[in-house]
Amino acid sequence: MPETAFEPWNDPDAKPLIQFRNVTKQFGDFTAIDDLSIDIFEREFFALLGPSGCGKTTMMRMLAGFETPSAGMILLDGQDISPIPANKRSVNMMFQSYALFPHLSVYDNIAFGLKRDKLPKDKIDARVKEMLRLVQIEKFAQRKPEQISGGQRQRVALARALAKAPKLLLLDEPLSALDKKLRQDTQFELMDIQEKTGTTFVVVTHDQEEAMTVASRVAVMDHGKLKQVDTPERIYEAPNSTYVADFIGDVNIIEGHATAEGDTVSIAWAEGQPPIIGTPSKPMGDCKVSFAIRPEKVAIAAEKPQDRRNLVQGKVLDIAYLGNLSTYHVQLVNGTVIKAQASNTRRRASLPFTWGDEVWLSWTDTAGVVLES
Numbered sequence: 001m002p003e004t005a006f007e008p009w010n011d012p013d014a015k016p017l018i019q020f021r022n023v024t025k026q027f028g029d030f031t032a033i034d035d036l037s038i039d040i041f042e043r044e045f046f047a048l049l050g051p052s053g054c055g056k057t058t059m060m061r062m063l064a065g066f067e068t069p070s071a072g073m074i075l076l077d078g079q080d081i082s083p084i085p086a087n088k089r090s091v092n093m094m095f096q097s098y099a100l101f102p103h104l105s106v107y108d109n110i111a112f113g114l115k116r117d118k119l120p121k122d123k124i125d126a127r128v129k130e131m132l133r134l135v136q137i138e139k140f141a142q143r144k145p146e147q148i149s150g151g152q153r154q155r156v157a158l159a160r161a162l163a164k165a166p167k168l169l170l171l172d173e174p175l176s177a178l179d180k181k182l183r184q185d186t187q188f189e190l191m192d193i194q195e196k197t198g199t200t201f202v203v204v205t206h207d208q209e210e211a212m213t214v215a216s217r218v219a220v221m222d223h224g225k226l227k228q229v230d231t232p233e234r235i236y237e238a239p240n241s242t243y244v245a246d247f248i249g250d251v252n253i254i255e256g257h258a259t260a261e262g263d264t265v266s267i268a269w270a271e272g273q274p275p276i277i278g279t280p281s282k283p284m285g286d287c288k289v290s291f292a293i294r295p296e297k298v299a300i301a302a303e304k305p306q307d308r309r310n311l312v313q314g315k316v317l318d319i320a321y322l323g324n325l326s327t328y329h330v331q332l333v334n335g336t337v338i339k340a341q342a343s344n345t346r347r348r349a350s351l352p353f354t355w356g357d358e359v360w361l362s363w364t365d366t367a368g369v370v371l372e373s
Helices: 054-064 108-114 121-136 150-163 179-195 208-216 232-239 242-247
Strands: 019-028 030-040 045-049 071-076 091-094 168-172 198-207 217-222 225-230 252-261 264-268 276-278 287-293 299-301 309-319 325-331 337-343 357-363 370-372
Touching: 019 054, 019 091, 019 168, 030 054, 030 071, 045 208, 045 252, 054 071, 054 168, 054 198, 091 150, 108 150, 108 217, 121 150, 121 179, 150 179, 179 208, 198 208, 208 232, 217 232, 217 242, 217 287, 225 232, 225 242, 242 287, 242 357, 242 370, 252 276, 264 287, 276 287, 299 337, 309 337, 325 357
Parallel strands: 045 198, 045 217, 091 168, 168 198
Antiparallel strands: 019 030, 019 071, 217 225, 252 264, 252 287, 264 276, 287 370, 299 357, 309 325, 309 357, 325 337
């Protein structure tokens, strides 16, 4: 039998592990978190994503016990955690800087919290060895943090945070100190470890790619509010606002006026340009709209395609060659620039289009997202 998808947020009987209920956090006159409510479920890998100052770190610090809400309530397993001090919560935090003890070995760093809890020596030893195996650093057990690489230090910090088997692990920009290649490899290792331990992970990041890779759900934040909470696929393919569409990945956003035509809308957007035909997710009357379309959904061709209603012509203004694909910035007659992406499937001496080329851009009626402005 195929495995059922892990989607507790769609199950009305599922009980959340974490509940933010109308939480507000103020620092003087500044509102960092603004009347925020959200449920996070057991075994989720949940990402808080947003620009600096959006409130994501404040949310995490309140979960950890370093800050208390100005109003509202945070529940962990149904219990209000506000009065519980940070060291008594079943919550652990892995810091951006890793915060390892430089004078202790890798083994003793991982054992630190267990020793403070006065666990028997044999139980500490068994647990530390289990953690070393989990993060695959057994051979570095007796080294000091400065004798191992950044990626290995990151694993030690993770092993130490997981050693006490917390219900919830908070990760603050956990991979920001690693270079790009190592960061991508470590993302998959993190997902694997999270799945093996069954621990609920909440990660704070400003790296969209990281959030989209690791998370079961992503919360996009702005000015202390949640703009959209959804699976990575839906955040990317079905953003609920121009803010989310623009924040996640690369996108073309065209403003216009929509007129309903059955299941589709006709969007008047520029004089002398044909209207854009779009398919809204819900019935829409005549109104101002933003049409958002990803560059990879825009086809680029030298000849005019005959089978599409959405067609514009322009000149190649700029080209970003990214190895596996190229992004073409195409300027239309009215000055609008639309980005189109094409895969570089063949090894070739030159790109199919070059600067100044006249090209046609086209897309299907369902390729873009129609959002009310």
